[in-house]
Amino acid sequence: MKTDKLERISNVIRKGAFIEALSGALAIILTTLGLLHLASTNLVSVATIALGIGIFLQGTAIATEYSNLNEFVDEKNFKRFNLGTGLSFEILAGGIVFALGILAMGFAPINIFTPIASIVLGMAITLSSRTLLKIDDFKTLISESGMPVDSFARETIDATFGIQIVIGLAAITLGVLSLDGISTLLLTTIAFLSLGFSILLNGLAISGRLSGATSH
DSSP, X not given: OHHHHHHHHHHHHXXXXXXXXXXXXXXXXXXXXXXXXXXXXXXXXXXXXXXXXXXXXHHHHHHXXXXXXXXXXXXXXXXXXXXXXXXXXXXXXXXXXXXXXXXXXXXXXXXXXXXXXXXXXXXXXXXXXTHHHHHHHHXXXXXXXXXXXXXXXXHHHHHHHHHHHHHHHHHHHHHHHHHTTSSHHHXXXXXXXXXXXXXXXXXXXXXXXXXXXXXX
């Protein structure tokens, strides 16, 4: 019964991470087309909407299922799975970024909504970057339960953690510069290209970390 419950939790988290990875990949494609002038510059707004949906659904999936972990560990050990305020802000930021993307769709390509979304999203992935390390702790719990897991180097998790922080801070900086009117469209497009890469990498890292947890 314990193994079945952990398997269900792992499945839900992996599905949320997969959706996040898809949104990151979509953002990369859209912003790349925008940079190459192969499509409408409004694609930055579409990328904003996609990333907002992606991090909202992924954050919600993790938050919902992590609340069930207290059934498997005592109160003292449960603290190591505490995701803190970072994940809550990620969920909130997802909703805000989605709304900003919708607003940006109704205006000219150069507007204040996408730079603000870049700042919010940059803050979200920076504050929630430790989620990856908590996923690693979750994998340890699964291993202890006897469920098979694929080997996934801790170094990959650490590297992704570092990349998220760097890209998050860069996105905040680019968003602030864009609000000052410095090459607004170009800088926001670059920011969302970077954010798409970070979110794609994060989703793949979480999914990969738990990839063996649902097979017996």
